[in-house]
Amino acid sequence: MLNQDIKSGLFGSIGENMVAFELAKRNWFVYRPYFDTRIDFIAQKFVCKKCFSDWESKHIVSCSDKNCKNFLKDLNQKDYLKTRKCLDCGYIFNKYTTEHDCPKCDTKMTSNLITTSGQRNYQFTCNFCKHSFSSQTRSCVKCGSNNCVEYPVCKICGSEIKPRNTKCQNPGCDSIDYALIIRTIQVKSSHEEEGGKIGFNFKLQDLIDDERHFLVVYSRTFEDYKEKHNFWVMSVDEFNNEMLSESASKLIYQNARLHPPTNKSQSFFNEIEYNKCTFDLEKARKRKEINKIIEIEKQLQKVDVFAKLNRFIKGDF
Ligand SMILES: [Zn+2]
Ligand SMILES: [Zn+2]
Ligand SMILES: [Zn+2]
Ligand SMILES: [Zn+2]
Known part of the structure; x- marks a missing residue:
């Protein structure tokens, strides 16, 4: 017991x-209400509407x-190619490659470096129809239109790279719909007593x-001089069932002292087991191992x- 330091x-x-802090680690945004003494803070989180994973x-x-x-996948510049696309004829021109097929007749073109000052600039000439253009051109190399835009494409498959503002953390889920959920929290801090x-x-x-x-009872204990943080988390129903059955009458109109049962497993926070799960989960998410993710998430529900x-x-x- 060490109570005198705080x-x-x-x-x-x-x-x-x-x-x-524990909630922030679990992707909750935490706010403090200005004028309510019953709620210590409000926690909000974005979740997937389809599978309820974090969003x-x-x-x-x-x-x-x-x-x-x-x-x-959150891509870096090295994962995509910057190209240009013609909005009139749809032609996609990659000016960063020295290899090009003729946009008019599909024959392989010959490229010549025409200047080295600043950027590399290549002159492409078709061996068959003699169509030619330079890699620095702003207009469409196929139809000549000036209606062209920057068009980043994937290095692997050549599809368009697009910004996305949101995604489900469950890689097996294709949901595009999310919700903002809210929890109110009342925290009771407890020193260890006799x-x-x-x-x-x-x-x-x-x-x-x-x-x-939700009610959270926080207590700080020591085991072999190692500091431990315990959180006993209860929904209002759980609190009613576990705490109020005997003492409800005592609690009305007075400030009573409650003692959560120490032997209840819920009060103990196995930080080592929890951290192990979250580390494994991050690894599995990176590798998109869907079955493993489901298994670890189940384990987390218990831990x-x-x-x-x-x-x-x-x-x-
Ligand atoms: Zn989802
Ligand atoms: Zn040609
Ligand atoms: Zn064009
Ligand atoms: Zn791709």
Whole structure:
């Protein structure tokens, strides 16, 4: 037991910050309400409407072909070619290659480097129809139109590279629809008391009766001098069932002291097991190992004390 290093007044806000940090690690945005003492913070997250996985709300550029390895992959400039496309005839001209087929008759063209100052510039000449153009041309090399735009294409498959602003984190999911879900959180911080018990003050009137509301009891313990952070996460229903059955009458109109059962597995946060899962999950996502991802996500549901915030709740959408 080591309680003297933090004053009890401060400990409450430390608990809130610890919980907020744990939620931030799980892709929740955390806000503090200005004028509500019952809610310590509000957590919001983007999720996929189809599979309820986390949804990445950042912009990426990726290949637009669903069958390509680069589909939905955040690409760097080295992964795509900058080309030009004619909006009138649809011809795509790659000025960065020295090999070109004649846009008029499909014969292989001969290229000659015509200047080395600044950028490389090649003169292409068709061996068959004598059609010629330079690689620095701004107009269409096929029809001569000036109605041309930059057109980045995938190095693997040649399909167009397009910006996408969002995607489902589950690589097996092709959903384009997401939702913003919300949870309200009330944090109770508890020092370890005599006999390893934890306890917190609670007033029933403070409890918000909503499926999206969660109570988190934070406590800090020491095992062989190693600091441990414990989070006991309860939905309002779980709180009612597990905590209020005997003491409901005591809790009305007074500030009562509650002691969550220490032997309950929910109170223990196995940080090592949780971190192992998240590291493995990241690896599996990079490799797009869908079965492995499903398996680890199932495991996380058991290991992660905060996973219950992530389950679909009626009011979500
Ligand atoms: Zn999805
Ligand atoms: Zn030709
Ligand atoms: Zn053209
Ligand atoms: Zn591609």
